[in-house]
Amino acid sequence: MKLKKIMSAILAAAMLTATMAACGGDGNSSAAPSSSTDGNSATNTSAPAESGSGVSAEDLSTQEEYTVKIMYFGDAKTEDTNEVAAKLSELTKAKYNTVIEMVRVGFGSYKDQANLALNSGEKLDVISSFGFVPATMMSQNQILPLNDYLDQYAPDTKAAISDLDWQCVTINGNITGVPYNIEKASSIGLLMVKDVVDAMGIDWESIKTLKDAEPIFEKVKAEHPEMYMLIADFGDIRRPLCIDPLGDENFGVLEDPLTDREDLKVVNLFETASYVDWINTMYDFNQKGYMQPDAASSTESANSLLGAGKAFSFITNIKPGIEAEWVRNCGKEVYIAPLVEEYSTSANIGLRWCIANNSEKPERAMQVINEMYMNPDFSNIFIYGIEGKHWKFVDEEQGVVGYADGVEAGSTGYSNLAWGAANEQISYVFEGDDPDLWKRLGEFNANAPASIAKGFVWDNADVINEVTSCTNVLNKYVKALQSGALNPETDLAKFNQELRDAGLDTIIQDKQSKLDAWMAENK
Incomplete structure (x- = not known):
């Protein structure tokens, strides 16, 4: 043929x-x-x-x-x-x-x-x-x-x-x-159910950041109290952040990965300004009743919640054909407002x-x-x-x-x-x-623009015990923080301290030294 x-x-x-x-x-x-x-x-x-x-x-x-x-x-x-x-x-x-x-x-x-x-x-x-x-x-x-x-x-x-x-x-x-x-690139957006957006005359293209969605959530919630404004997928919520995780770990990231520079500093994601700003927004949404209740422990998929008419929006990846994929997944046509433009990393x-x-x-x-x-x-x-x-x-x-x-x-x-x-x-x-x-x-x-550290993949073998300990701490806090169930003013500091106690600084030092060696060899 x-x-x-x-x-x-x-x-x-x-x-x-x-x-x-x-x-x-x-x-x-x-x-x-x-x-x-x-x-x-x-x-x-x-x-x-x-x-x-x-x-x-x-x-x-x-x-x-x-x-x-x-x-x-x-x-x-x-x-x-x-x-x-x-x-x-x-x-x-x-x-x-x-x-x-x-x-x-x-x-x-x-x-x-x-x-x-x-x-x-x-x-x-x-x-x-x-x-x-x-x-x-x-x-x-x-x-x-x-x-x-x-x-x-x-x-x-x-x-x-x-x-x-x-x-x-x-x-x-x-x-x-x-x-x-x-x-092979990351792009993140806010997905919204098309029939609700059209029926209510919502200007979904005006959304450039997650905070921009607040007046829309307020309007839709008043009209559709049966719907959750923002949902998780099996308890997970995608982070609308432009970072390079320097591999597949949550521990130690590169901020602003598209700006070419020689000094590549590995930092704690959970103390960065962009992360703190995001989880504060999520906490605010939760307090106002926009979040899916018990999102962090949810065992339901975003597909099923959207398909059942229980949800209005979801933070999703963006790629060519993603709208049609969602139609197949949940039976709903959608709009997606970009929150993070596409870029690529090793991850x-x-x-x-x-x-x-x-x-x-x-x-x-x-x-x-x-x-x-x-x-x-x-x-x-x-x-x-x-x-x-x-x-x-x-x-x-x-x-x-x-x-x-x-x-x-x-x-x-x-x-x-x-x-x-x-x-x-x-x-x-x-x-x-x-x-x-x-x-x-x-x-x-x-x-898609590439991170300046693309090609670097961190070998965690030297600190695998610390990674295991930090992962246990992560599992205790991160879903609840990212769904707005925990107050960042009190619980974020506890989270970061427990990460340090579990060996986060050792992990970051190990990742930094290996990134520096990779940069010296490849740049």
């Missing part, structure tokens, strides 16, 4: 882009797009030179049969997930003599179940880092470095991803996972597919990750499920799909999350999205 030809052409261009980025830059100026960031890639065009057992590229299907178990997130029925795994196995069995087993876990319990699987020694091969700090996963020996496997078992994937993106997932020389090919290359340390055959897991990243047939099944049961073509020529007849978002047995796949940009576009969505996403990634 026409789509396949387009995908093949763009893959060649994307591979060239990645090669040029690797040869021409030091990874410290603007962000280089990874494979397919300006479009779709095509099929898996080459195989590894040989397998670990001496099997040549031409007869990988004669390897000993092995089952690769994949764990990732999203709502799905077990029987549907098993059916999708069987369909994927048709591809991998023919090519690698590999059977796919899959487990999907709901967002609210994914991290706990994944942790249990990683720490118990149960059968597990491929896992998403969603909800985890990969540096901690590596220091706790939960995942394997991929250095020894990429060249031999996933050369296409390695070549398709830019050197800068690989740098952003490398800790102390160890490649921790294959980065998702999704949005934006955060989600990755990892090989579990308890994988019996990591090389076979790597072959499957290569299929996930490079093979559109694999990706489309992985994302959308079974054609005719979960999805159907809406416009095959343009590569646009929708739910199968009689299926809706709330009734499907296999929810589709394109962003949860290794490389959404080789997949079909879902109905309601722009057919040029992947091109627009590539431009978004390429054009």
Whole structure:
């Protein structure tokens, strides 16, 4: 079909882009797009030179049969997930003599179940880092470095991803996972339900900061007392702040990361003026009844609250196609007012597919990750499920799909999350999205200004005990502070003191010294 030809052409261009980025830059100026960031890639065009057992590229299907178990997130029925795994196995069995087993876990319990699987020694091969700090996963020996496997078992994937993106997932020389090919920049906005905004004649575009929403909340609350003005997602509220977390940790950040300067000072996020101003605003909103009650302990998703008509607004990430994604998620059209313009840091290359340390055959897991990243047939099944049961073509020529007849978002047995796949940009576009969505996403990634510290990834191994202790303190305070449930005038100081007692200053000193060394080497 026409789509396949387009995908093949763009893959060649994307591979060239990645090669040029690797040869021409030091990874410290603007962000280089990874494979397919300006479009779709095509099929898996080459195989590894040989397998670990001496099997040549031409007869990988004669390897000993092995089952690769994949764990990732999203709502799905077990029987549907098993059916999708069987369909994927048709591809991998023919090519690698590999059977796919899959487990999907709901967002609210994914991290706990994944942790249990990683720490118990149960059968597990491929896992998403969603909800985890990969540096901690590596220091706790939960995942394997991929250095020894990429060249031999996933050369296409390695070549398709830019050197800068690989740098952003490398800790102390160890490649921790294959980065998702999704949005690679941060932009934050206030999402509002469109029908309420339109009916009340609200000037939503006037919102430039979160404080600007107060008169709107007051107006909407008076008209719709049944709605929460601002909600959390499983207890989490996104921070509308422009900072570089210098990795994936909350402990020690770089303020004003887009201003080029030599002195990069690591500071405590929770004492910065921007953070204090934000949580004071959230506390004020809570006192005025604008916040979802018990937001910090909520086990409900933003999707369900918005879809049920219980919520007016939510702080969300922004990317091309995000409005259509929310329509699919909650059935509501939305407006989104930008609060933070797009920019990129190493943390934006955060989600990755990892090989579990308890994988019996990591090389076979790597072959499957290569299929996930490079093979559109694999990706489309992985994302959308079974054609005719979960999805159907809406416009095959343009590569646009929708739910199968009689299926809706709330009734499907296999929810589709394109962003949860290794490389959404080789997949079909879902109905309601722009057919040029992947091109627009590539431009978004390429054009976002980069932090002056992009490429630095902090290795927390030297202070892992302090990180664990500070994380316990964080879990005690941060959701309640950020939902406005605690008074910053009294509780913020307690929070920061307990962080210091748990070793925050040691963490910041460690991060500062490693950032200084990285700057000396790379600037």
